[in-house]
Amino acid sequence: MxxxxxxxxxxxxxxxxxxxxxxxxxxxxxxxxxxxxVSPFCDCGEPIPDARRQAVPNAIRCIDCETFVERQNRRSA
Ligand SMILES: [Zn+2]
The missing domain is CATH 1.20.5 (Single alpha-helices involved in coiled-coils or other helix-helix interfaces)
Incomplete structure (x- = not known):
């Protein structure tokens, strides 16, 4: 070189x-x-995983609650 x-x-x-x-x-x-x-804890008291908070900076729910809410939204839509 x-x-x-x-x-x-x-x-x-x-x-x-x-x-x-x-x-x-x-x-x-x-x-x-x-x-x-943003609180690192979901309303249910579960901590929101760091990986999730990095992927979704304004995540306010844990994955379980987010899945639950999304399912409800889909049902009502
Ligand atoms: Zn939760």
């Missing part, structure tokens, strides 16, 4: 790392904002 290619690769890798760090910072900020505004 030539010197210029190596320098380019290093710069490229650094840019990639900075981008990843930036994304992590944003994700962390979003996560802490969610923790402040």
């Amino acid at each position: 030539s010197v210029s290619n190596r320098a380019f690769e290093l710069a490229d890798r650094r840019a990639e790392e900075e981008r990843a760090a930036g994304i992590r910072r944003v994700q962390q900020a979003i996560r802490s904002a969610i923790e402040v505004t």
Whole structure:
């Protein structure tokens, strides 16, 4: 590998790392904002799993309750 290619690769890798760090910072900020505004617990008292809260940032119900509500909505529609 030539010197210029190596320098380019290093710069490229650094840019990639900075981008990843930036994304992590944003994700962390979003996560802490969610923790402040949305309760981690469902009305039924069950904790809402982190994975679910990340996938659905404004999730207010646990999966069981969400499924129940969706089923009721479908029935009444
Ligand atoms: Zn629930």
